[in-house]
Amino acid sequence: MRFTSAKLFLLEIPFAASFRHSRAERTSSASAVLRLEDGHGSVGYGEGLPRPYVTGETLETLRQAIVRHFWPAIAGLELPEAVVEDGREVLEKVSSFLTDPPGGFINPAARCATELAVLDTLLKSRGLSLGSLLTPVQGMVQYAGAISLENAEAAFRQARLLRLMGMTRAKVKIARTGYEDLIAAVRRGLGPGAVIGVDANGDFDETTALRMMEALAPLGVSFVEQPLPREDFSALRHLHARAPLPIAVDESLVTITDAEALVREKSCDIFNLRISKCGGLLRTLRIAELGRRSGLRLHFGCQVGETALLSAAGRHLAAHLGSLDHIEGSYGELLLREDLSEGNTRFGYGGLAPLLEGPGLGVMVREDVLNKYAVEIIDLVPP
Amino acid sequence: MCNPPCCKIQEIYAWLNLTFFLSGLMAYPETMSARIVVEKRFGEQLEGLLRSPRWRALESGQAGRGLYLAFVENLCAAHLCSPQILAFLYALAPPSSAAKLRENMLEEMGLDQEGIAHPSLLLDLARACGLGEEGCARVQKRARGDLSRMCMEALLLRTLKELGFAALVEVSAFEWMLSRTATTIAGFLRVSLGLNPKALLWFHHHAEVDVRHAAEALENIEDYAASYGFSKDEIGAMLDFVFRENIFIRRYLDFPSGDSSQP
Ligand SMILES: [Fe+2]
Numbered sequence: 001m002r003f004t005s006a007k008l009f010l011l012e013i014p015f016a017a018s019f020r021h022s023r024a025e026r027t028s029s030a031s032a033v034l035r036l037e038d039g040h041g042s043v044g045y046g047e048g049l050p051r052p053y054v055t056g057e058t059l060e061t062l063r064q065a066i067v068r069h070f071w072p073a074i075a076g077l078e079l080p081e082a083v084v085e086d087g088r089e090v091l092e093k094v095s096s097f098l099t100d101p102p103g104g105f106i107n108p109a110a111r112c113a114t115e116l117a118v119l120d121t122l123l124k125s126r127g128l129s130l131g132s133l134l135t136p137v138q139g140m141v142q143y144a145g146a147i148s149l150e151n152a153e154a155a156f157r158q159a160r161l162l163r164l165m166g167m168t169r170a171k172v173k174i175a176r177t178g179y180e181d182l183i184a185a186v187r188r189g190l191g192p193g194a195v196i197g198v199d200a201n202g203d204f205d206e207t208t209a210l211r212m213m214e215a216l217a218p219l220g221v222s223f224v225e226q227p228l229p230r231e232d233f234s235a236l237r238h239l240h241a242r243a244p245l246p247i248a249v250d251e252s253l254v255t256i257t258d259a260e261a262l263v264r265e266k267s268c269d270i271f272n273l274r275i276s277k278c279g280g281l282l283r284t285l286r287i288a289e290l291g292r293r294s295g296l297r298l299h300f301g302c303q304v305g306e307t308a309l310l311s312a313a314g315r316h317l318a319a320h321l322g323s324l325d326h327i328e329g330s331y332g333e334l335l336l337r338e339d340l341s342e343g344n345t346r347f348g349y350g351g352l353a354p355l356l357e358g359p360g361l362g363v364m365v366r367e368d369v370l371n372k373y374a375v376e377i378i379d380l381v382p383p
Numbered sequence: 384m385c386n387p388p389c390c391k392i393q394e395i396y397a398w399l400n401l402t403f404f405l406s407g408l409m410a411y412p413e414t415m416s417a418r419i420v421v422e423k424r425f426g427e428q429l430e431g432l433l434r435s436p437r438w439r440a441l442e443s444g445q446a447g448r449g450l451y452l453a454f455v456e457n458l459c460a461a462h463l464c465s466p467q468i469l470a471f472l473y474a475l476a477p478p479s480s481a482a483k484l485r486e487n488m489l490e491e492m493g494l495d496q497e498g499i500a501h502p503s504l505l506l507d508l509a510r511a512c513g514l515g516e517e518g519c520a521r522v523q524k525r526a527r528g529d530l531s532r533m534c535m536e537a538l539l540l541r542t543l544k545e546l547g548f549a550a551l552v553e554v555s556a557f558e559w560m561l562s563r564t565a566t567t568i569a570g571f572l573r574v575s576l577g578l579n580p581k582a583l584l585w586f587h588h589h590a591e592v593d594v595r596h597a598a599e600a601l602e603n604i605e606d607y608a609a610s611y612g613f614s615k616d617e618i619g620a621m622l623d624f625v626f627r628e629n630i631f632i633r634r635y636l637d638f639p640s641g642d643s644s645q646p
């Protein structure tokens with residue numbers, strides 16, 4: 001099998017409601033979908049969401065990385081006909097074609113979109129689900145809610161809405177001020193017994209972070225994600241040594257090298273995995289495995305604004321990893337005005353979602369929606 | 384120097400301002416009835432619609448023909464299956480409001496004394512706009528598609544009780560909004576697409592008849608909430624759920640941005 005043509009869609013899908021954290025406020029998603037064709041009627045899709053404040057990527061760097069590097073890397077490939085004896089081997093093989101571009105700047109979202117599109121096409125051409133590569137160890141995936149950075153009243157209402165939808169677990173975005181009131185409001189909205197974590201998106205320094213954690217621990221907060229900016233590695237180590245709450249790393253955890261350093265330095269308790277941030281399925285899986293081997297807990301995050309494609313990839317990987325403490329994503333049209341999938345991938349009551357069993361990622365993409373929200377469509381031809 | 388639709392809009396604004404002023408004075412006391420809370424939310428939604436650039440373009444006569452046609456298609460698709468939705472609401476209605484919902488449903492189906500099925504009025508409107516049989520088929524397909532999507536999506540709510548409440552609130556919001564804007568809409572469609580009164584009969588029904596329906600609808604919501612035992616907080620959560628975005632803009636004014644909103 002080889003790819004005969006490709007299209008890169010740069011998308012801007014409006015949100016049904018805006019989402020805010022300490023680093024950004026979004027009212028629409030900026031995402032990219034790569035569409036591949038194999039010339040025998042199989043069409044596959046992959047998605048990546050560049051987020052400057054996480055990986056330094058923008059839609060522009062993503063476009064360049066795909067047009068100049070990743071597409072040329074896969075355009076001429078002859079992919080093996082017989083696959084799926086060993087799922088891991090297939091993932092490794094596909095991943096091996098997707099080396100990082102020269103120059104040191106990593107493009108995880110671009111790489112992720114490419115990897116997913118290759119796998120989706122390859123699997124569809126054989127009528128197989130991604131679940132045949134990533135064997136699920138559980139039959140459903142249960143998602144948690146996310147509460148955007150708001151005042152206490154608005155946070156209460158978001159929490160109350162989550163409770164209405166049967167969700168008893170949420171991560172609350174916080175900033176340097178007002179977090180105690182926020183947590184009290186969220187607790188009131190979610191109801192007794194709810195599990196609440198916070199995400200600071202690197203808004204604190206070592207001193208203020210410690211003060212925040214000491215204030216939140218008695219309020220029954222379960223974990224604190226990314227208290228410090230990504231680059232404050234030694235401060236994170238110091239903070240972790242004294243912290244009264246488990247620390248999850250998110251922005252600090254992009255590459256396997258980051259993961260190794262975090263383990264070596266004993267800087268955290270939890271890895272927050274995200275497929276687009278970590279550069280695709282296999283790289284995310286490797287980070288997860290390292291985390292588990294090192295006795296860390298795993299959370300599974302999403303990109304705010306991701307479509308059904310990344311949600312589906314997340315569902316497969318989460319079901320494959322199993323026993324994750326906290327899973328986010330699959331918000332579908334709760335967040336996006338319109339999602340790309342025919343039939344929905346969004347979770348239902350209680351945050352529960354079944355496994356996706358269709359070929360490839362298990363998403364039937366609505367091309368009309370893809371075209372409707374494309375701000376740019378780039379045709380790629382084999383070089 | 385302003386044409387009738389524009390005057391009508393100013394009236395609506397004045398009315399909205401008064402409502403918000405009054406509700407502001409009351410500032411959500413514990414005792415505030417469900418009806419007032421609900422109507423306040425309807426007002427916020429309507430205000431969002433009236434402020435949106437596309438509505439303003441339509442209402443001022445500045446929009447291109449393509450935008451008017453897209454608007455008509457959206458409106459038809461949004462309301463074509465309302466008999467089915469009303470039947471669902473009738474099925475869940477508590478005894479105290481079942482009779483009103485039944486009457487509303489029969490009227491929508493053309494089974495009352497008037498004998499005019501509202502969906503057929505919508506298709507007449509689509510034809511009069513020159514959308515043709517092809518356009519009518521497209522609208523019907525969309526309306527049915529929306530229904531079947533609704534049936535196949537994973538439910539976000541716990542029981543039919545909540546789902547019914549969400550549907551009742553949404554349907555009522557449209558009746559309420561139409562009772563205040565139908566004449567305006569008919570006005571700008573008449574001028575911009577050169578339609579005759581017969582083509583605009585659907586709006587006549589929803590302007591006149593729905594003043595009564597809209598008032599009844601608020602009672603129905605209160606009835607429903609009381610009969611199924613929704614707490615004040617649950618009502619608030621349900622309203623946040625239904626109105627997590629502007630449902631009027633979503634149903635009426637969402638079309639591909641390529642559509643000509645220019646004159
Ligand atoms: Fe009607």
Ligand SMILES: [Mg+2]
Binds near residue numbers: 199201225226250251
């Ligand atoms: Mg985070």
